[in-house]
Amino acid sequence: xxxxxxxxxxxxxxxxxxxxxxxxxxxxxxxxxxxxxxxxxxxxxxxxxxxxxxxxxxxxxxxxxxxxxxxxxxxxxxxxxxxxxxxxxxxxxxxxxxxxxxxxxxxxxxxxxxxxxxxxxxxxxxxxxxxxxxxxxxxxxxxxxxxxxxxxxxxxxxxxxxxxxxxxxxxxxxxxxxxxxxxxxxxxxxxxxxxxxxxxxxxxxxxxxxxxxxxxxxxxxxxxxxxxxxxxxxxxxxxxxxxxxxxxxxxxxxxxxxxxxxxxxxxxxxxxxxxxxxxxxxxxxxxxxxxxxxxxxxxxxxxxxxxxxxxxxxxxxxxxxxxxxxxxxxxxxxxxxxxxxxxxxxxxxxxxxxxxxxxxxxxxxxxxxxxxxxxxxxxxxxxxxxxxxxxxxxxxxxxxxxxxxxxxxxxxxxxxxxxxxxxxxxxxxxxxxxxxxxxxxxxxxxxxxxxxxxxxxxxxxxxxxxxxxxxxxxxxxxxxxxxxxxxxxxxxxxxxxxxxxxxxxxxxxxxxxxxxxxxxxxxxxxxxxxxxxxxxxxxxxxxxxxxxxxxxxxxxxxxxxxxxxxxxxxxxxxxxxxxxxxxxxxxxxxxxxxxxxxxxx
Amino acid sequence: xxxxxxxxxxxxxxxxxxxxxxxxxxxxxxxxxxxxxxxxxxxxxxxxxxxxxxxxxxxxxxxxxxxxxxxxxxxxxxxxxxxxxxxxxxxxxxxxxxxxxxxxxxxxxxxxxxxxxxxxxxxxxxxxxxxxxxxxxxxxxxxxxxxxxxxxxxxxxxxxxxxxxxxxxxxxxxxxxxxxxxxxxxxxxxxxxxxxxxxxxxxxxxxxxxxxxxxxxxxxxxxxxxxxxxxxxxxxxxxxxxxxxxxxx
Ligand SMILES: Cc1cc2nc3c(=O)[nH]c(=O)nc-3n(C[C@H](O)[C@H](O)[C@H](O)COP(=O)(O)OP(=O)(O)OC[C@H]3O[C@@H](n4cnc5c(N)ncnc54)[C@H](O)[C@@H]3O)c2cc1C
Ligand SMILES: Cc1cc2nc3c(=O)[nH]c(=O)nc-3n(C[C@H](O)[C@H](O)[C@H](O)COP(=O)(O)OP(=O)(O)OC[C@H]3O[C@@H](n4cnc5c(N)ncnc54)[C@H](O)[C@@H]3O)c2cc1C
Numbered sequence: 022x023x024x025x026x027x028x029x030x031x032x033x034x035x036x037x038x039x040x041x042x043x044x045x046x047x048x049x050x051x052x053x054x055x056x057x058x059x060x061x062x063x064x065x066x067x068x069x070x071x072x073x074x075x076x077x078x079x080x081x082x083x084x085x086x087x088x089x090x091x092x093x094x095x096x097x098x099x100x101x102x103x104x105x106x107x108x109x110x111x112x113x114x115x116x117x118x119x120x121x122x123x124x125x126x127x128x129x130x131x132x133x134x135x136x137x138x139x140x141x142x143x144x145x146x147x148x149x150x151x152x153x154x155x156x157x158x159x160x161x162x163x164x165x166x167x168x169x170x171x172x173x174x175x176x177x178x179x180x181x182x183x184x185x186x187x188x189x190x191x192x193x194x195x196x197x198x199x200x201x202x203x204x205x206x207x208x209x210x211x212x213x214x215x216x217x218x219x220x221x222x223x224x225x226x227x228x229x230x231x232x233x234x235x236x237x238x239x240x241x242x243x244x245x246x247x248x249x250x251x252x253x254x255x256x257x258x259x260x261x262x263x264x265x266x267x268x269x270x271x272x273x274x275x276x277x278x279x280x281x282x283x284x285x286x287x288x289x290x291x292x293x294x295x296x297x298x299x300x301x302x303x304x305x306x307x308x309x310x311x312x313x314x315x316x317x318x319x320x321x322x323x324x325x326x327x328x329x330x331x332x333x334x335x336x337x338x339x340x341x342x343x344x345x346x347x348x349x350x351x352x353x354x355x356x357x358x359x360x361x362x363x364x365x366x367x368x369x370x371x372x373x374x375x376x377x378x379x380x381x382x383x384x385x386x387x388x389x390x391x392x393x394x395x396x397x398x399x400x401x402x403x404x405x406x407x408x409x410x411x412x413x414x415x416x417x418x419x420x421x422x423x424x425x426x427x428x429x430x431x432x433x434x435x436x437x438x439x440x441x442x443x444x445x446x447x448x449x450x451x452x453x454x455x456x457x458x459x460x461x462x463x464x465x466x467x468x469x470x471x472x473x474x475x476x477x478x479x480x481x482x483x484x485x486x487x488x489x490x491x492x493x494x495x496x497x498x499x500x501x502x503x504x505x506x507x508x509x510x511x512x513x514x515x516x517x518x519x520x521x522x523x524x525x526x527x528x529x530x531x532x533x534x535x536x537x538x539x540x541x542x543x544x545x546x547x548x549x550x551x552x553x554x555x556x557x558x559x560x561x562x563x564x565x566x567x568x569x570x571x572x573x574x575x576x577x578x579x580x581x582x583x584x585x586x587x588x589x590x591x592x593x594x595x596x597x598x599x600x601x602x603x604x605x606x607x608x609x610x611x612x613x614x615x616x617x618x619x620x621x622x
Numbered sequence: 623x624x625x626x627x628x629x630x631x632x633x634x635x636x637x638x639x640x641x642x643x644x645x646x647x648x649x650x651x652x653x654x655x656x657x658x659x660x661x662x663x664x665x666x667x668x669x670x671x672x673x674x675x676x677x678x679x680x681x682x683x684x685x686x687x688x689x690x691x692x693x694x695x696x697x698x699x700x701x702x703x704x705x706x707x708x709x710x711x712x713x714x715x716x717x718x719x720x721x722x723x724x725x726x727x728x729x730x731x732x733x734x735x736x737x738x739x740x741x742x743x744x745x746x747x748x749x750x751x752x753x754x755x756x757x758x759x760x761x762x763x764x765x766x767x768x769x770x771x772x773x774x775x776x777x778x779x780x781x782x783x784x785x786x787x788x789x790x791x792x793x794x795x796x797x798x799x800x801x802x803x804x805x806x807x808x809x810x811x812x813x814x815x816x817x818x819x820x821x822x823x824x825x826x827x828x829x830x831x832x833x834x835x836x837x838x839x840x841x842x843x844x845x846x847x848x849x850x851x852x853x854x855x856x857x858x859x860x861x862x863x864x865x866x867x868x869x870x871x
Contacts, residue, residue, distance in 0.1 A: 029636060029654050053814060057692050061699065061813045064656070068807035110810030123810035345850070358850055575651040577640055 024339035038565050045126040048398050059129045066136040073102040074141035081282035088274045093223045102144045107177030112148045120175050127394040139332035142455045143282035154181025157314040161302045180226040184215045184233040195243045199235040210295025221286030222271040229254040249307030250298035268296040279454030319420035323386040326427030326459040330379035333434035333452040371433045373591045378430040381555040382423035389419040414485025417473040422551035424459035470547035503567040519604050526608045541615040549603045556597050563589040625668040625677045626732035629661040631690040632743040641842045657693040660738025663798040666805040669701035676770050685719045698816035699808035705821040720752035725829025739797040750797035760790035764799040
């Protein structure tokens with residue numbers, strides 16, 4: 022059975038039909054590019070994915086890294102794969118030419134990452150984290166810090182981490198206790214314990230650059246007193262050569278449900294004098310810098326969840342086309358031959374759901390990539406501002422919807438394959454385990470829902486919400502010209518009206534009712550909101566498909582576009598109607614969870 | 623030493639091809655295209671010769687419509703120094719390709735020409751041999767190893783009975799088999815550098831060749847669907863079926 026990592030046709034559709042990636046070449050930064058160069062980058066991504074990632078993924082999953090008290094050991098194939106990503110330039114697709122990058126538009130660079138993530142999410146984790154780390158230092162570090170750290174991070178000599186979480190401070194970073202003391206030479210001495218730090222120790226690179234959140238002695242309590250530090254595993258001399266080992270030590274490794282190739286570490290900083298750290302930007306501004314990076318990271322979490330959902334869908338689809346089992350209810354007699362399971366409508370339901378979730382999630386994340394690019398390279402100030410407003414507003418949904426529905430898609434991939442999906446001779450159970458992290462890290466599902474309802478929606482007189490609704494209205498207008506999409510447009514219009522009504526009622530209640538009660542169903546609000554956003558994304562895909570079908574395309578394309586319209590139909594028939602029930606819960610300030618007492622459990 | 627490598631634009635090996643509804647041809651509309659895998663091996667071998675200091679220049683040539691410049695640039699991104707496109711329309715048969723390549727050989731005077739042993743679309747396995755006949759150059763086909771030794775090249779060939787090594791006088795023609803090497807992929811910075819490399823376009827007339835067609839395609843249809851198998855009761859039944867139904871023993 023040969024399953025593709027991703028559907029090449031769908032990537033074409035997303036990049037060049039739904040989003041106009043070719044149009045990006047009109048922007049100065051991307052003027053050297055063409056569809057050809059963008060496709061060439063994707064071809065290289067596929068080659069590296071097929072050669073270095075897919076063949077090792079099961080071994081990486083079953084041979085977790087170990088710690089012997091001195092060093093971390095992992096299967097050598099991980100280093101070969103990480104090196105291949107760096108050597109091929111895939112790690113720095115979006116970076117400047119001068120930094121060894123290819124200056125690809127974000128939407129293409131992120132698709133490259135999605136390819137590799139789909140083929141080996143835990144191995145790719147080292148690269149994506151290192152990039153996020155370098156982006157942060159580049160945005161907020163001094164020129165000297167950029168030279169010292171960013172250059173080797175980009176070239177693959179160093180790796181990077183994000184060290185935020187502590188045993189007593191996960192969702193609530195306000196409570197973190199790692200401390201920093203200023204030394205005479207202007208650097209700081211860091212002391213404290215961090216947990217769950219991904220990539221916190223390994224020998225894949227010469228050095229590891231930790232970005233550590235800590236509290237400077239005497240700083241204000243809470244989020245206002247958090248600063249950000251560069252704390253390397255090895256100090257670096259002023260000529261760039263490697264110096265002594267810093268006081269950063271590995272206390273141990275965590276053993277995880279999924280993502281097993283990516284070390285998850287407990288780190289101790291400064292067991293004696295304090296680990297040497299260098300302040301990034303201003304004191305007490307650390308959380309703001311970290312959030313800058315986390316917004317990018319959240320979009321990458323969405324992409325990662327979508328990638329695993331997409332590849333699980335491709336795998337179970339290929340299986341379903343070839344597995345003979347059972348007969349249709351209409352088949353008479355035991356003598357009839359079994360059908361391939363894709364002939365069972367219930368199996369097609371599960372495949373359609375996966376298609377709707379995974380391709381909906383992917384398109385949503387690519388919208389995030391495009392908006393991120395527009396905020397930086399958009400032609401006009403107006404476009405940049407609008408993109409910034411919309412992106413900031415949609416980030417909780419771009420992070421959360423794929424994280425929630427991606428694992429659901431992977432669960433269905435297992436179900437499609439029956440007992441064969443549950444065992445590790447096939448990778449779908451691993452996809453599920455790998456994907457299950459996504460609603461937990463970078464802000465849990467619950468935390469994201471609070472961010473959306475209590476902060477992002479009311480912000481600036483609902484500015485983000487209004488931009489979003491005006492974008493939906495544009496789509497509704499376009500859909501009204503397509504006879505077969507008219508009904509969907511009406512349904513989406515009603516859903517948006519209901520969302521707006523619910524939102525207004527909740528914002529009103531936030532001022533007049535107990536806030537803990539009003540926010541107690543915030544996750545249902547996120548889900549409501551998310552399903553409306555994804556219904557909109559599907560309608561946009563439907564418009565492209567309907568227009569293409571009107572041009573009488575050749576047979577394979579006809580099937581492809583009909584598949585898009587059918588997934589749209591699935592989403593509007595099976596998923597969007599659920600929002601009606603959630604709207605009712607929300608506007609009634611339903612208190613079922615709120616009223617539940619601890620002692621009643 | 624100059625090395626000429628021929629590259630062909632074909633359907634990507636990952637694509638499941640379909641016949642057109644009217645059976646006139648394979649449906650190539652909007653289908654992902656790529657460099658023929660055997661040609662990729664040819665490019666890799668040439669680039670390795672250059673890296674080893676044996677070759678001084680690697681020229682990638684493709685015969686086809688303008689779109690095949692994409693595959694030439696792929697070869698340039700993999701390490702070829704410059705490219706040549708011989709512009710033709712529609713599909714051209716192996717003999718015409720061989721004649722056009724002969725024209726390029728005469729212009730460029732390479733010491734070594736490396737081609738794929740066949741392309742995964744036509745599966746003809748003819749162009750290299752025809753070029754050998756037309757140019758009167760020695761040929762080593764189905765190569766699994768190529769070693770340049772002064773004025774000669776030793777080519778190890780994959781033949782039915784195992785491996786056969788032939789020694790050819792340069793200039794010579796080599797066609798590649800799958801095990802010759804494992805091709806690299808283009809690094810992202812090299813993809814951009816390839817855009818700046820020289821790419822010349824010739825017409826068949828420039829090379830003094832008239833494009834003629836000697837073959838016509840009658841029909842393209844998908845292979846018959848494989849029927850489900852059955853389980854036999856015992857060995858006797860198997861033997862009986864092999865004898866009387868399949869008539870193979
Ligand atoms: C595999 C893995 C990799 C990770 N990588 C990193 C890394 O590289 N760097 C790093 O710094 N961290 C990392 N983390 C940590 C991750 O970000 C935290 O696990 C996450 O923020 C949740 O914190 P916690 O585990 O302490 O859970 P808790 O904060 O204890 O949350 C437990 C539950 O309580 C809920 N909850 C908590 N507070 C609230 C609230 N105010 N309102 C409503 N519900 C609430 C949560 O939604 C959750 O359901 C990683 C974690 C894992 C598992
Ligand atoms: C951990 C584990 C323990 C097990 N233990 C035992 C055991 O102790 N003893 C034992 O005998 N077996 C055992 N099994 C086997 C288990 O009962 C089967 O895996 C299960 O019955 C499904 O069969 P299948 O795996 O062949 O999937 P399939 O039958 O191939 O099903 C694949 C998919 O097709 C769908 N499908 C199949 N037929 C139809 C139909 N007619 N209409 C609609 N949809 C259809 C299924 O719902 C499923 O989604 C075990 C399996 C596992 C994974």
